[in-house]
Amino acid sequence: MTTEHELEESPKRRERRDARANRQHILAVAKRLFADQGAEATSMYEVAQAAKVGQGTLYRHFADKSELCHALIKEDIQAFQARVDDFINDRERYPSALQRLELFISEKVLLTDSHLSLLVAGGGPQHKRFRGPFNQWMYDRLILLLEEAMEAGELAPLDVNFTADAILAAIMPHLHYYQRHELGYSCERIIAGMRHIFIEGLRAK
């Protein structure tokens, strides 16, 4: 098990200065294009053209559109993760694991909502959809919360793994988009629905 994830935080060996600049440049251009015409309506080819780099260069920096989109909201995602890490083990403020689970879901729904266009466009090649790095991170947290709630007796014994995926499926960006834009649901409605099913519903009787 090597830690070979390409976290740009830990420059395994090195990254050329010009490459870093180029990467930032691409991000800036993509951000503008996505804002102007929408992320869905913008092709990778277009981004490369606008940034005046070859396709190869673009794809060297971002393996696919989902990575590009992800990179554009990296800060908000990290902020979300920081917020979650902040309360996820804070049993003083939130004695109930279920309460923390509810908070988690709530935060996730709001995060999704605030970057819907990018998250839908960057749906990713379905094989990364269930266990891309970010989804894996969320999955892991859900498992921890569910197990804690179960051990505390707040939750009747259940299949934590299956349940975690069910939770993530119910709030995945594509469905969220459909509910918000086609069906006109509000975030509150989504959160309330989630709470009813996965918090109240699963609570031990």
Next chain:
Amino acid sequence: MTTEHELEESPKRRERRDARANRQHILAVAKRLFADQGAEATSMYEVAQAAKVGQGTLYRHFADKSELCHALIKEDIQAFQARVDDFINDRERYPSALQRLELFISEKVLLTDSHLSLLVAGGGPQHKRFRGPFNQWMYDRLILLLEEAMEAGELAPLDVNFTADAILAAIMPHLHYYQRHELGYSCERIIAGMRHIFIEGLRAK
């Protein structure tokens, strides 16, 4: 509201005999190709080549890969629908709407499992993913069951629309595939997980 759905059952005006034959021929060829190399690994172009028809012809018969895949399992889908219609309002054999909901989910999981490859390959252009004809059909049935259960007091008051989508999301083909093939879950495990969340969980206390 015109009834303009292209149900090949009701030949609105006419369909040329040779076209019908051609369609059947394409289906036969696609069936073999899909069986041989897998539906995912077979492109529409390849199907057209193998069937010795132009791309235009192929797309005239099947607007996209999802329609082609769907057509290949039409019979099983219709059998599923018939089975469901058979018990969905049968309050004699199944007095409890929740029991019928459980049956519905069970049947759906097994149907999905028996045509996983085709259903995953024919994922369809995500805009049809939540309300393609078949999904709409399932959605409608779920709404009916949930409302009946609610009115009967089996279910605490809840957001039936949101819940129906959550149920469908939790058993969508892509996730099912991932759970079965990457995670090694059995159908029984999936069904049990669903029952715990959406039957036992939502049952009125």
Next chain:
DNA sequence: TAATGAAGTGGACAATTGTCCGCTAATGGG
């Protein structure tokens, strides 16, 4: 500073999906 080799770059190419449109031929009315 010059050489070296790895990181980075560009754009041609391949693969795929889906559309367009001029041509062909089945069908049905006269």
Next chain:
DNA sequence: CCCATTAGCGGACAATTGTCCACTTCATTA
């Protein structure tokens, strides 16, 4: 039976994603 209408056909084309690889440039080191 013949012709006009129009469904149906074929395949070129456009759009997009992603890969490949020969070439370039930076950065280290001797």
